[in-house]
Amino acid sequence: MKFPVDFKEKYTNLLGDDAPAFFEGLQTEPVKAFRVNPLKENYENIDYALNRPIPYVPTGFYGSVSGKSLEHQTGYVYSQEPSAMYVAEVGDVQPGEVILDLCAAPGGKSTQIAIKLAGQGLLVSNEINRKRAGILAENIERIGATNVVILNESPQAMAQKITNYFDKIFVDAPCSGEGMFRKDPDAIKYWHKDYPAECAARQREILIETMKMLKPGGQLIYSTCTFAPEEDEQIIGWLMKNYELELIPVKKYAGMDSGFPRFAGDNMEMAKAVRLFPHHFKGEGHFIAKLQDKREPISNGNDSKKNRKKKKETSVFRNLSKEEERLWKDFEKEVFNQQLFNADNLRCWGDQLFYYSSKWPNIEKLKFVKPGFQVGVFKKKRFEPAYGLALAIKSSDVLRIIDVTKTEWAEYVSGNIISLVDTQLKKGWYVLRCDGKLFAFAKLVNGTLKNFFPKGLRFSV
Numbered sequence: 001m002k003f004p005v006d007f008k009e010k011y012t013n014l015l016g017d018d019a020p021a022f023f024e025g026l027q028t029e030p031v032k033a034f035r036v037n038p039l040k041e042n043y044e045n046i047d048y049a050l051n052r053p054i055p056y057v058p059t060g061f062y063g064s065v066s067g068k069s070l071e072h073q074t075g076y077v078y079s080q081e082p083s084a085m086y087v088a089e090v091g092d093v094q095p096g097e098v099i100l101d102l103c104a105a106p107g108g109k110s111t112q113i114a115i116k117l118a119g120q121g122l123l124v125s126n127e128i129n130r131k132r133a134g135i136l137a138e139n140i141e142r143i144g145a146t147n148v149v150i151l152n153e154s155p156q157a158m159a160q161k162i163t164n165y166f167d168k169i170f171v172d173a174p175c176s177g178e179g180m181f182r183k184d185p186d187a188i189k190y191w192h193k194d195y196p197a198e199c200a201a202r203q204r205e206i207l208i209e210t211m212k213m214l215k216p217g218g219q220l221i222y223s224t225c226t227f228a229p230e231e232d233e234q235i236i237g238w239l240m241k242n243y244e245l246e247l248i249p250v251k252k253y254a255g256m257d258s259g260f261p262r263f264a265g266d267n268m269e270m271a272k273a274v275r276l277f278p279h280h281f282k283g284e285g286h287f288i289a290k291l292q293d294k295r296e297p298i299s300n301g302n303d304s305k306k307n308r309k310k311k312k313e314t315s316v317f318r319n320l321s322k323e324e325e326r327l328w329k330d331f332e333k334e335v336f337n338q339q340l341f342n343a344d345n346l347r348c349w350g351d352q353l354f355y356y357s358s359k360w361p362n363i364e365k366l367k368f369v370k371p372g373f374q375v376g377v378f379k380k381k382r383f384e385p386a387y388g389l390a391l392a393i394k395s396s397d398v399l400r401i402i403d404v405t406k407t408e409w410a411e412y413v414s415g416n417i418i419s420l421v422d423t424q425l426k427k428g429w430y431v432l433r434c435d436g437k438l439f440a441f442a443k444l445v446n447g448t449l450k451n452f453f454p455k456g457l458r459f460s461v
């Protein structure tokens, strides 16, 4: 890998004696890792070795996973390099918190945050780029969380609608990406001498909006995948100068460095942040800082009138018609052994049925990809379950399960039907399961499982 001359000169000056090892580290192979997903039943029942745990991430393991495996399709595993995994750990997410992941695609941190919420509280996962927001939605769908709203907004538009609201905000900022040079050598092409300063200007713009949305007394977790002081310590210095924020010390595990005070006017506080350098640590480059808002905490922003409207006043959704209520209830009774959702939290967006808690904010006038958890769609006089519903339930919820072989699973995910011989089963909807993992809905008609695997997600193994 050939580095730009200005890059070499900059880090030779900044890192001194450590610079040769730094450049050498950027030439070595990137480290592969993945996380398992405790939202899933028997989540450690996977075909990947779990004998190389990552010391600072309880669900993280070194090793690589295939995007075409059953474990990946069903959201049992998520591929993520080891440095990036530390961000959500630093955030210390607790079930019940109301969290914003402002720069979220493709979803590494969001999937980890949603899993940590364990179905309680809310994650608003936002991505400004429409195409990337679509990928984010796919990744979140697989993990099976029902308490995630996926927006496709600018921080400015969001902050106009939602203020003083979030307990925690993650800003995994768009950055000059120097820490990704080894994983994605194309990132070098974008680099030039002024790039870090340009990125820093954008980061400040994003953070101005972020601070409007953070609840007084909340926490901000700021991270980048770059080494540039302008985008790391100097951004934190700027934040602390302009807002009532203090740094919370981040625990340093073996190989992790403290933030560099000398990168931000010898501000000793910077040592509370963490720097991950590939030549000291088993992972790609990252910077993480955790900041506490020192303003007087207010009672939960959920109750703020500005942020919330009564169900009937929210124009994104409409209430279900009597016919739709009946269709959903009939489906629920037929397939599940219990009520899955409180009926008060079910709403329609067009003909699609969503779970959207009445406690969540009003997202009217904001662009979204998924306004809550999609349960299904009403088609003429029928209800069709969403693919994501099969990934968000457990076998113990379901009356109608059909177990299939790995070969049949591969047929189904590629878009084919499955023929059942001599079946006595009643016709209708079933959840398909392979190797203990629920993976899709199918409709049984005359001994054939008709394929309802989403067309855009089909793949050949």
Ligand SMILES: C[S@@+](CC[C@H](N)C(=O)[O-])C[C@H]1O[C@@H](n2cnc3c(N)ncnc32)[C@H](O)[C@@H]1O
Residues within 6 Å of the ligand: 084, 102, 103, 104, 105, 106, 107, 108, 109, 110, 127, 128, 129, 132, 154, 155, 172, 173, 174, 175, 202, 206, 225
């Ligand atoms: C480092 S990536 C996020 C990675 C993600 N958090 C993850 O863990 O998978 C930064 C994201 O910020 C988005 N972005 C770019 N410009 C932005 C802006 N002005 N405001 C908010 N987000 C922006 C990019 O599209 C990109 O997806």
